Amino acid sequence: MEIGDTGSTPKGAATRSEILRVAANVFARKGFEQTRMDDIIREVGLTKGAIYFHFSSKALLAQAVVDEQKARWLRRVQEEILSKNNPPEELRNLGEFMVRTVLSDSSAWGVVHLANQLASVKGHPGGTSPLAAWVDLVAGILQRGRASGVLTFSGDPSDAATVIVAAFDGLKSVTDALDPRDLDAFERRATLLLQILERQFISS
């Protein structure tokens, strides 16, 4: 049994998944440091005992939030995007997928930062950062695209992929800082960013 995995009955699985959903929101809103287990307990509306039965510490709960969301979007990207085997199309769709992720669920992109905050918790084993998973995904598309002549860029695919993922991540953080909750501003700027990337990376 994995740590924190007590979803062995349908009821247990439903409870676990509800805790993860609420916890993702609280962590996204308050950050890892500022969140107390009590905040999550209050919002979930279960007893302290019930939550600790599923997750024995705040760090393990946060890690489960990260792992669950990462597994979910990696599966979706695999099924909906990489299966096309058409690098320019994949790059476009991945960009749109990232924008939709942010617009449809305010806590979704937050797991990227939750994972970074967790990485500095002493004694916590952690896992691969979702940021690193995004970078690998984009680097894979760039590499295949350059090999078949449909994508153009110079240098290391992993560096170019980091620039792309970082531009997107920065746009989310900076818009949150300067224009909190202004989803229209995020969407306008993200559209501009995707146009820039399209013109830069996709051979015409």
Place this chain on the structure above:
Amino acid sequence: MEIGDTGSTPKGAATRSEILRVAANVFARKGFEQTRMDDIIREVGLTKGAIYFHFSSKALLAQAVVDEQKARWLRRVQEEILSKNNPPEELRNLGEFMVRTVLSDSSAWGVVHLANQLASVKGHPGGTSPLAAWVDLVAGILQRGRASGVLTFSGDPSDAATVIVAAFDGLKSVTDALDPRDLDAFERRATLLLQILERQFISS
């Protein structure tokens, strides 16, 4: 007298400036929440009383760090870059200036995030975010450049400027998260980002 400004004698000014230098490093390393006044007091090597004489709280000290660095780079950008009155040159030089800032002083770009952290401190008045100052600066260059036909982009100059500043800010955060202290990786990726921006914004 401004809050925290006790630099009315040369010795007072030197002490104040040394406290700000050390505090900028500690805040950059540990973040605002995790930093305690005691950490700064220990690193500065002065008594508690001497530090509190200059700055009566952690939030006021952090604000002084932000204000001082912001005033310093705004002055330099004004003198060294905007005075050229040549938008493509200014945009190139500003990009190089941002990269040099990160490479030469690890705490320098950190004030941007320190300002964001301060913005969520209850009861703290704050000031204009350095991120907003960067965006305004870039937006001004873009606007002048488009008016004289030497820069090209579509949409609002302020949105385009936010995309540029955010791409840079994201690159710093993501490189810090994935490859901590790897300045070479940062420089390689930043060079790639500047090339992309150059091709996108500067009319050939």
